[in-house]
Amino acid sequence: MSDTAYHKLENRFRRIGLLGEAGAILHWDSAAMMPQGGAGARGEQLAELRAISHGILTGPETSDLIEAATNGGGLNAWQKANLKMIRRHWLRATAIPEDLIVRFSRACSESETRWRQARADNDFSHVLPYAETVLDLTRQTGTAKAEKLGLGLYDALLDEFDPGQRSADIDVIFDDLTAWLPGFLDDVLVHQATEEEGIKPDGPFPIETQKAVGLKFMEALGFEFDHGRLDISLHPFCGGTPDDVRITTRYDESDFASAMMGVLHETGHALYERGLPKDWRHQPVGEALGMSMHESQSLLIEMQVCRSLDFFTYAAPVLKDAFDGTGEAWSPENLHRLNSRVERGFIRVDADEVTYPAHVILRYRLERALISGDMALKDLPGEWNEGMQNLLGVTPPTDALGCLQDIHWYDGAWGYFPTYTLGAMTAAQIFAAAKRVQPQIIDGIRSGNFAPLLTWLRENIHSKGSSLPTRDLLTNVTGQPLNADIFKDHLRHRYLGQ
């Protein structure tokens, strides 16, 4: 049995999976532990691991084995799904000529460096030529993938981050949100003005205490410290491997909520990774689905669960006790109010749940126009500011607060942005379904018992790995494909009390 073409493929992908895990730990180390002087050698180590993986993946036998395994039959459902994912990886890896991969990687690295300077100097023109090269090479790699996969150009880029996701579906959903959101935002701001402003708890909040609180919440949520860690890095992320999940945060002594919400967000990612099917470790089918499902798991924990009044009913006394707090500032209602403030702002990563989709829709529309060539990159600053005015009613005073704020495009991540809002909507839809079928979830959250929630997520989402497409999984679990109404209901309920 183990000599069949399929099993030979499994063996190759097990090796690729192990190299990927080694790379993931080294990547975490780069961000959380490595002294700066190690960066040069680290880059070379990671490049070597990638080159070896690429060699195994694109080796001459792989295509024959895929062919033979596909024709061989005798596979069960998971093996079939695995073969499908294997084929997908192989198609994508062989779609692009090696010299294009190298040129793209160099261009991104150069452009990213220039972008940091441009953002610091608030000077878009400084990065423009480098970003144009990245965009041009993005189009070239996208076109190569699109041909091989039978997809449109933008969909080929999007599919890299979120397999199976198509812009035609996104258009419908984002058009719906665009029509609804500005009016809703007005209503929320009017409603919010009728309420008391929250009382800011007095700091400073010592980092050690913030860390202890974060660890306590992580443990309550079901994070297994025998299989993971919490550390510090400049940009919080979830990395590592399913058996050793490494999340990071950063602390601000004057504000505990930002690190806390960051930790809760990354814990959502971590629980997904940790809950992936153990029997399929190091195989493509055992990996998490695309970015919209991954982001749904972090936003389900952060936004759906941990910014709710139910959560603060449990968390407020814990926080009050940890920080020796006194008074009304530490009530569940006040902390909930502070953590569900809505504001028009310029910066995506600082945005609340209501305005966030506007930031994403702007970027989605701009990147589609830029990729298709309908818009020139030199016109980005003006188009950006106009879009912000239309969608959010504010105009960034500088490009640093506008089109230079995010690294994505300058580093070659075109087609990524929509997954944030798809994730937020998916989270709302999954959480609504979970609450419906398992009423103990809400009681549990109120009392700090997250086991009913985690058990449900493990069973229905995490343990499925990539055995079925995102759309099918969502339909199985919630009864329908992604539906913007559920997200809107959630926002209406939380921000207008409807």
Place this chain on the structure above:
Amino acid sequence: MSDTAYHKLENRFRRIGLLGEAGAILHWDSAAMMPQGGAGARGEQLAELRAISHGILTGPETSDLIEAATNGGGLNAWQKANLKMIRRHWLRATAIPEDLIVRFSRACSESETRWRQARADNDFSHVLPYAETVLDLTRQTGTAKAEKLGLGLYDALLDEFDPGQRSADIDVIFDDLTAWLPGFLDDVLVHQATEEEGIKPDGPFPIETQKAVGLKFMEALGFEFDHGRLDISLHPFCGGTPDDVRITTRYDESDFASAMMGVLHETGHALYERGLPKDWRHQPVGEALGMSMHESQSLLIEMQVCRSLDFFTYAAPVLKDAFDGTGEAWSPENLHRLNSRVERGFIRVDADEVTYPAHVILRYRLERALISGDMALKDLPGEWNEGMQNLLGVTPPTDALGCLQDIHWYDGAWGYFPTYTLGAMTAAQIFAAAKRVQPQIIDGIRSGNFAPLLTWLRENIHSKGSSLPTRDLLTNVTGQPLNADIFKDHLRHRYLGQ
């Protein structure tokens, strides 16, 4: 030029070097950061990296390239030395059949687990059959290497850890020490009894302060924190890579000296790694020499430099200040006295500089007899205790304090032990030479300026990499091969004031 056989080899070994660096960081992570639940997957990741390196090293082209590069000529001295090291790696890697490598690795892993239990239970019989398998497979791999390398069996094992080292030379040196040491030890203990006992500083010594002091000494010694870290692990070690050297220690709140001396020891290893020739990164000739030279660099810093009265002249006020100490306990003389106590003991890792060689000589003689078959493993406990009585005048009350104390043999590291004492002697010889040619070294140590010492070590030892054999390097730098008299002079000077 880059298409010559030699340059193709360099390219292969660059890849092997990068994979080795990736493995080194993952190994450090396993000991210093990894949660226990990550161990299984980590073992597989490391095994995959080793398998890929082994594949590159033993690939069919390698032997042709070595042949062609050797006959091709046109190489400079460093390239020739590199080719020699490349050949050595290739010979060793191809000497042993793959199935023997796998069986040996499994046997070591099983035996190591049993050893932990046997030591905890003080029951040698529990590990005996497993250790016998390891010994048998050690003989098989040693025989295979010995044939390929044209060496005797024990020398083939020793050569793995210390290239070029031969037991015939060690015999002469160890016989000399054996004849001299027991009498000298008696003299030292008599002399020591005439002196005041040192005054133990009062603890506890907070771990944070111990760490701060360790970092301060590391910095003074020239450790570059832009290229390295200090962390905690159960067994202190120096790992990582030359551009990112990671050392570890462990702390005891009741005794600051043990972590401090550990940090200084590992800093010696780290300075060697960091000082290796940058132009030869990822090539065999750019790596450190064998274990005796590596241990000489750690012991030079710890034993020769940092247990001297000169060092405590600088360090005592630093320590006193850090720990808010008062009184005579914190004088340079007292701290020096405490850190140069001599005692007959059972445990090698706790031994002082004078008794340490006796522990090593015992192990060296026993392992030679066990490897050659002159002695049966079942007789080890009795022979051990008899040897301890002859060499040190003490008999361990239990095997846990005797032949079960060290992991080495049970984990397959036969031929390693002599390098500890060869390292101590090499350290004495190098330091004597350094002081002779660069008198500022001692003044520097007294005032906390270690630059003259580090500059000399970098120039004369570290930057040489593996461009010449240990014996030649030592001769170049000190004017003679390893000479026990210099070590004896050092001990006489420090412990008898002669």
